[in-house]
Amino acid sequence: MKVTKDNLDYELKDTKKQDDSDVESNRMYMEMLMEECHIDISKEIKHPPIAIGFKTKEVVTKNGMQNFPNPIGTYGNFSFIQAPPKSMKTFFISLLVSAYINPKGLHTRGMISERGSRRLVHFDTEQGEWHAQRVFKRQQWMNKSSKLDFYDTFALRVLSPKDRVSLIEHYLESVSSNGEEVGLVIIDGVADLISDVNNLEESSYVVQKIMTWTAKYNCHIVTVIHSNSGSDKPTGHLGSFLEKKAETQIILEKDENKLGCITAVCKRSRNTPFEPFDFKLDDSGLPIIVDLKDF
Secondary structure (H helix, E strand, O other), X not given: OOOOHHHHHHHHHHHHHHHHHHHHHHHHHHHHHHHHHOOOOOOOOOOOOEEEEEEEEEEEEOOEEEEEEEEEEEOOOEEEEEEXXXXXXXXXXXXXXXXXXXXXXXXXXXXXXXXXXXXXXEEEOOOOHHHHHHHHHHHHHHOOOOOOOOEEEEEOOOOOHHXXXXXXXXXXXXXXXXXXXXXXXXXXXXXXXXXXXXXXXXXXXXXXXXXXXXXXXXXXXXXXXXXXXXXXXXXXXXXXXXXXXXXXXXXXXXXXXHOOOEEEEEEEEOOOOOOOEEEEEOOOOOEEEEOHHHO
């Protein structure tokens, strides 16, 4: 088409019209975000309810001394567990899951949970079908009398990182659409949701996804990542992003002087840190919290 002053003016006007529309759409979007993110300091906002915790602490209140649970994780937030390979991370996850199912169980003494009618979902990204099912079935072995129809389990090893993220998101949206709530989400492990733990964009993306899921569905997400070799730092840029954004960072430590026990330590928390506790495998090969004073 031959360019003339008339059609050039038309193109410029059309571009300006489009630009004005974009500006207005952007303004409305920003107004919506401001309304969503605004915090009214005169409004009473209650502490987020606990999803899972360990023991209680005594606190001075205007009503006198009261006991409050020490949170490991609260609804609307996420936590992560780090340790070197083969440090019983999966067994520790089983303790958390078992405590969420039944905090009064034999294996989880001292642990606290407030599940209500919420669902529990467990995603394993590393293991094949047989090994993943064995991990999931521990909950039946640790809670023989518990009905587990609220406990959903998935092995995602066969999927690509992108499809793993999409499946988790689809599950959460599906449960919400059915009028139910998801309470605790286990993702073992988070590094398999991206292709490279040292990729800044991928790491930022998946941590932002986790934060969005916890906020949108008011659940608590627990995920797992390896430690760097010879260090107490979680692996890669992904580990750095997790450290900055998590509610609670848990490290598992092995001490040969502790009779084969593993110690769970709260490295960082936005709450009062829970006190370290020890667990080991019982005669049936199931994890159990132990008090070393009993030995």
